[in-house]
Amino acid sequence: MSVTAPKGFRATGATAGLKQSGKPDVALVVNDGPDATAAGVFTANRVKAAPVLWSQQVLRSGVVRAVVLNSGGANACTGPQGFQDAHRTAEHVAERLTAGSRQPFGAVDVAICSTGLIGERLPMDKLLSGVDAAVRGLARDGGPAAAEAIMTTDTRPKTTVQTGEGFTVGGMAKGAGMLAPALATMLCVLTTDAVADSAVLQLALQKACQVTFDRLDSDGCMSTNDTVLLLASGASGIEPSADELTAIVTAACQDLAQQLLADAEGATKDVTIEVTGAASVPDAVEVGRTIARNNLVKCAFFGNDPNWGRILAAIGTTKAVFDPDALDVAINGVWICRGGAAGDDRGKVDLTGRKIHVRVDLHAGEETATVWTNDLSLGYVHENSAYST
Amino acid sequence: MSVTAPKGFRATGATAGLKQSGKPDVALVVNDGPDATAAGVFTANRVKAAPVLWSQQVLRSGVVRAVVLNSGGANACTGPQGFQDAHRTAEHVAERLTAGSRQPFGAVDVAICSTGLIGERLPMDKLLSGVDAAVRGLARDGGPAAAEAIMTTDTRPKTTVQTGEGFTVGGMAKGAGMLAPALATMLCVLTTDAVADSAVLQLALQKACQVTFDRLDSDGCMSTNDTVLLLASGASGIEPSADELTAIVTAACQDLAQQLLADAEGATKDVTIEVTGAASVPDAVEVGRTIARNNLVKCAFFGNDPNWGRILAAIGTTKAVFDPDALDVAINGVWICRGGAAGDDRGKVDLTGRKIHVRVDLHAGEETATVWTNDLSLGYVHENSAYST
Structure with a gap:
């Protein structure tokens, strides 16, 4: 109604x-x-x-x-x-x-x-x-x-x-x-x-x-x-x-x-980015948003690629409080990055479904925030390059 | 050598x-x-x-x-x-x-x-x-x-x-x-x-x-x-x-x-963004960079679409000094936006070549800066979704 x-x-x-x-x-x-x-x-x-x-x-x-x-x-x-x-x-x-x-x-x-x-x-x-x-x-x-x-x-x-x-x-x-x-x-x-x-x-x-x-x-x-x-x-x-x-x-x-x-244009993935262990909520939001906007990360998700290196590279551009050697990243429940380096086997990450859950632990405090985004797909580019023509 | x-x-x-x-x-x-x-x-x-x-x-x-x-x-x-x-x-x-x-x-x-x-x-x-x-x-x-x-x-x-x-x-x-x-x-x-x-x-x-x-x-x-x-x-x-x-x-x-x-990955356009009439060089750089990073603008260029509205929407997210009703935008020499609204005929803009020149006049001062970027193409998404897999 x-x-x-x-x-x-x-x-x-x-x-x-x-x-x-x-x-x-x-x-x-x-x-x-x-x-x-x-x-x-x-x-x-x-x-x-x-x-x-x-x-x-x-x-x-x-x-x-x-x-x-x-x-x-x-x-x-x-x-x-x-x-x-x-x-x-x-x-x-x-x-x-x-x-x-x-x-x-x-x-x-x-x-x-x-x-x-x-x-x-x-x-x-x-x-x-x-x-x-x-x-x-x-x-x-x-x-x-x-x-x-x-x-x-x-x-x-x-x-x-x-x-x-x-x-x-x-x-x-x-x-x-x-x-x-x-x-x-x-x-x-x-x-x-x-x-x-x-x-x-x-x-x-x-x-x-x-x-x-x-x-x-x-x-x-x-x-x-x-x-x-x-x-x-x-x-x-x-x-x-x-x-x-x-x-x-x-x-x-x-x-x-x-x-x-x-229903986002051309998207094939719904991505939830949960940032924990932040020194402040604004820090957590900044980290989440920066990952959400990174085209290389988004392309990787489109390709079913658990590319945690690109996630770390994105986090590194923020001003949030963190130690690069303390960053942990999980994708769909697998802690693929521990202490800023390779963690569990990337082969264990299942990205075949539409839902992707990224968890970043900054190990810098107690605050958290969640940001939602989509992948960057061929469909997105197609739809947005043809919109007005 | x-x-x-x-x-x-x-x-x-x-x-x-x-x-x-x-x-x-x-x-x-x-x-x-x-x-x-x-x-x-x-x-x-x-x-x-x-x-x-x-x-x-x-x-x-x-x-x-x-x-x-x-x-x-x-x-x-x-x-x-x-x-x-x-x-x-x-x-x-x-x-x-x-x-x-x-x-x-x-x-x-x-x-x-x-x-x-x-x-x-x-x-x-x-x-x-x-x-x-x-x-x-x-x-x-x-x-x-x-x-x-x-x-x-x-x-x-x-x-x-x-x-x-x-x-x-x-x-x-x-x-x-x-x-x-x-x-x-x-x-x-x-x-x-x-x-x-x-x-x-x-x-x-x-x-x-x-x-x-x-x-x-x-x-x-x-x-x-x-x-x-x-x-x-x-x-x-x-x-x-x-x-x-x-x-x-x-x-x-x-x-x-x-x-x-x-030689940027997958790019089909080399885009020069020249910002003039800025109150400061940092303002000009911020405006240029914000346009350069806007996925909708970049998709439009891939589609040979002189979509100046997306350029204005990008400029509007900056903190630069400007009056929205004073913005002029030219694409490849055609002043397609004047005073924040439609200017010359968009049909006059030729985007068939690889080079695109965007000029933004903020009418807020005398400073200028130029930023270079590429379009967001199907090739970019393809290449970056397949890189590590």
Whole structure:
């Protein structure tokens, strides 16, 4: 049920003709309340798409009544015109949703997410017609349709439903490339019928992203459009503790993050990098991320090659606390490197499955972190060299 | 003539059987003087191979009388045994070279470079036999043979000869993967018959590396074995100014760097990234390097796709001074992005050749820097997923 699993939300997907494939490309999520509190986390990229700049402004009030999302165009690097297009879209959504309503709201309550090619303006006539169709199609069970309409190179929609005591968190996400730190890919809308003010929501969302989407690093590339939104309707009447809300939101993010990982462009391996014995969590994250981004390591995984030497060479480029002669590395449970040199027989490592688990023990402290990545495959290069041509 | 172009040097290549291919795998370069001053620059990787740790000690005295290099094994991540192996090799070289000599020298005057797979000890019996063969084969015209013996995945040897006023700089290098910053790849031995003390040599070498090898970033991966050595025999009797020496050494490094770029593993494009209008040189280098390392940008080049949006997304992840709405990007002379948005027609960009020139104007100052990289190709993934298996 995706974003419509919690009470108080309607959603839908529609076809505006933005995608050449003719598949659905506009999604709409509406919060029918009674509350309309919201939180957002956005790309750390300084080159931000127009919808990101727009939505950041919207989130300042802590209120979001609707989110419109489109695939088939990122509206990034489109200058002042692109920002005007975002504004106009939000206005159009607000007008259509509140026509004849007793509680009219304006563009400032409508967040926007876009995904697709960078550098081209959206065809506004098509987009606004698509919005009209989406408004007409809004339904209490429209979550799956919305999740489908935000797909780009995704091969399947990503949705989640997590249940707390008396409240529910639902979500959808898209993203299959540009999975990178300080936000992986991507567009994600989470909804909940919990009662929570926007400050509580914001903290819960940030904490959840920090250990889920932020630790996903498929190809080291950071998008201009990354957006994660959390909308609360309060329709359950239940106000969970901040900790409980954070736990359920984190579970939803983790579920979606793993779905993104499993569907990353061209990937043939899902790689979990667990760093233990670190002097600090930032050290552990740096080591994990550096391994995750090393093209030679990633190529080795694609080739089913337990090349621990490349892992050590990657670790050596970090500033983390460690002694090179104390490093231990296990791949799929075999301690193939001990004390910075060859350990158990590399022939014992079975890499034939899709899952690869790398464990690095820095022997420098007690902290740990886990980062997720994919291999670097022929399919990745093929898909990303042909994307826009 | 490579490293034997300057007066006072002999060299050779020999076959020790370290490589499965049966090709030459041991090179020896000997400085016959009268001087034996030297300088060295080594990998910034904290996981350093045994020969790097050894050679760093050797260079402390500023004297190097011989360099022995081997392909077919990196002697990296081999623990204390690996270091002992390096020591023993240097001792063996010194003994063989000074047998019956009136000017005997010891292991501390012999630098070592190794390249090949990480994590396995070298077969010392084979290596030392190869050293014996190399000593017997030393010749005044042995430079090309030495350059051939250090090749790994290189498809051709890399050599250079540069001429100053009354003195010569010769050089050889190997490296086709792990081309990365703070030293690209690789092994490189430079020789000169100029008269120069080791402090002058060291400064000249560091300045030269900084704008050549350090700006080459083929795949963002930093090796455990990177070594650049500069040996001076003084045999020309000419003592150039520090500036003149630096200029000729830089020319030699730049010539070799471009040969490395042109022979990078699997690459189909040589990409020059020129960043102008930067507030500082470090800003310009950071922007250039970040673009050079972005897998999506590199895949686009492989696909002949002038995808400037990915370039902007890469720039946006840097801390350099710039206004996103002021960024201009040209690809092969076409200003395809102006003011952070679409500029001239992308159809005008011709990417069919091997050379790609990217120019980024940050409009934030007067500083510039150039970084060189390659595309990310199917060939790169293929070669690096099959290397050790």
